[in-house]
Amino acid sequence: MENKRPKPGYLLSILGMRCPRCRRGEMFTHKNPFKKIKLDYILDMPETxxxxxxxxxLEPGFWFGTGYVSYALAVALSVTTFVAWLVLVGVSTEDNRIFYWLGLNGILLVVIQPWLMRLSRVIYLYFFVSYDENYQQSKPFEFDHKL
Structure with missing residues (x-):
């Protein structure tokens, strides 16, 4: 009987920034996006x-759609931090607590931006390429450009 490897989890594969097809291969050349704050370092990916x-x-200009994903992630993170701020600290019209949240949220978004940029690429690619249990025997996904 053939010894099958277990199917990697969907969410852990996304957060681990693994290939959507096999969920095992690394999508980025460098593990740490914070080591160098240069765009070509942060988004450096192997060809395959x-x-x-x-x-x-997958095609020229493919990554332009990641801007929408990155925006959605930033909004989701901002809503989450606002709800946490509302529950833990509170919001009032009598003082400037909302401005403290705005400042802290802005700083947080700037600091984790390299990770958000990578995560948006991973999520965007997961929209188009699905998991293939038999990836060793089948061809990789490509867009069909026939009209």
Missing amino acids: CPECGQKFD
Whole structure:
């Protein structure tokens, strides 16, 4: 009987920034996005997945859609921090507590931006490429440009 590897979890694969097709290969060349604050370092990706050969840049201009995903992540994070601030600290019209939240939220978004940029690329690619249990025997996903 063949010894099958267990299917990697969906959410853990996204947060671990793994290839959507095999959920095992690393999507980024460098593990730590905070080591160098240079865009070409933060978003440096191999051409294909080292495990299954899935091409990451599916077509020219493919990554432009990640701006929408990044925006949605920033809004979700801001809503989450606002609710946490509302519950823990509170909001009042009598003082400037809302401005403290705005400042802290802005700083948080700037500090974690390299991670958010990477995460938005991973989530966006997961929209188009699905998990393939038999990735060793099948061809990687490509857009069909036939009209």
